[in-house]
Amino acid sequence: MSRFANYKSIIVVLSTIGSLAIGTPIKLSEEAISTTPSKAAGMSNCPRIVSRSEWRARSPTEEYLPMVVSPSSYVVAHHGGIPHYCYDETTCANIVRSYQDLHMDVNTWADIGYHFVIGGDGNVYEGRGWDHVGAHCPGYNGQGIGICIIGDYTSRMPNNASLEAFQSLIDCGISLGKVKPDYKLIGHRQGRDTQCPGETFYAHIKTMPHWEPNPVPLWGVSGKGVFKPGTKNLTGTQRWTGLIALGVPYKESEPSTGEKVEENDVGPSACPAIIERSEWGALQAKKKPSKLKVSSAQLVIIHHAKTESCYKQALCHTKVRKIQVDRILLMATSTRVGDGTIAEKAALNAAKKLIKCGVDSGKINKTYVLLAHKQVAQTACPGNKLFNVIKKWPGWQSNPPR
Known part of the structure; x- marks a missing residue:
């Protein structure tokens, strides 16, 4: 756990990385179609x-x-x-x-x-x-x-x-x-x-x-x-082999038109869309979270999440729920880092907007210090490639304050 204990810090997490035993049932006498x-x-x-x-x-x-x-x-x-x-x-x-x-x-x-x-x-x-x-x-x-x-x-x-x-x-x-x-x-x-x-x-x-x-x-x-x-x-799978030729190879999901945003395109409206806990189906906290010990956070700490990328709200909701469940069950102990890829520009842009939103609303100190998770804890998070990106952002410091 970070020595800052989250009391003076704002944590920002970026999602960075990106058989059938057919089991269909047996013959049955069935039923008249009337879907509308x-x-x-x-x-x-x-x-x-x-x-x-x-x-x-x-x-x-x-x-x-x-x-x-x-x-x-x-x-x-x-x-x-x-x-x-x-x-x-x-x-x-x-x-x-x-x-x-x-x-x-x-x-x-x-x-x-x-x-x-x-x-x-x-x-x-x-x-x-x-x-x-x-x-x-x-x-x-x-x-x-x-x-x-x-x-x-x-x-x-x-x-x-x-x-x-x-x-x-x-x-x-x-x-x-x-x-x-x-x-x-x-x-x-x-x-x-x-x-x-x-x-x-x-x-x-x-x-x-x-x-x-x-x-x-x-x-x-x-x-x-x-x-x-x-x-x-x-x-059994053998019955399906001949059907493969009917389709085409798998394609990775792509962002919808207009969803890719330039990395430095923060724009005049600083606050990004913030999905409320009730909207993404958050579990109820086991105990009331502690409040920050200061009125405005002095540190902003960037993390990455061990997930594939998501471009649609429904899928992103699921991934955030998975992150919450993993943390509650103390299962998220892997140190695998997605250094082969980097967060999408839209995610980087949203992180920048969130920080600016916090500053404008007084929730983040105007003289905040930006750090990577690896700078305050024994971890490889947020990965070398993302770390190299945030080092160029305003507020980043190579030596964390004591």
């Missing part, structure tokens, strides 16, 4: 939902059953489990059709098993819709909405467009009365023996506010369309 994308499109928090007719879905071979629990009490996250990706509607629609073909022709189900599929283009593709029992996770098909993101997320995250569409679709379901406001979020692997939704995506899911570590499956419901325990997993 046009209605959803009218909701301000609903993503674009590409209708079944738009992606040229086949008709189901059997009549559907209605959801057993409505509004749905669970949302189940899946990934496609194969390394093919799509960033335009034509390619994504081809992949969604391939999923439907696999489920109907190989697994001999009545239709695609998922309620919705999300592409890297940020669109949502209608599967069974909100109102019908799915075929995606035993114990949750009649009480949970199954959402699949196209691609394999064993060792990487879905892109920002997919993640935003994922959360927006859930919010849309709440607005439409199809998903309970206090819904529980789980990964497919929590309902059966599978690696889905991929190790990296699942780690992300576990940081989200609605994640449920101890879900309760729904068994023994009469009527067709509900799985029973002990069914054999008939699916």
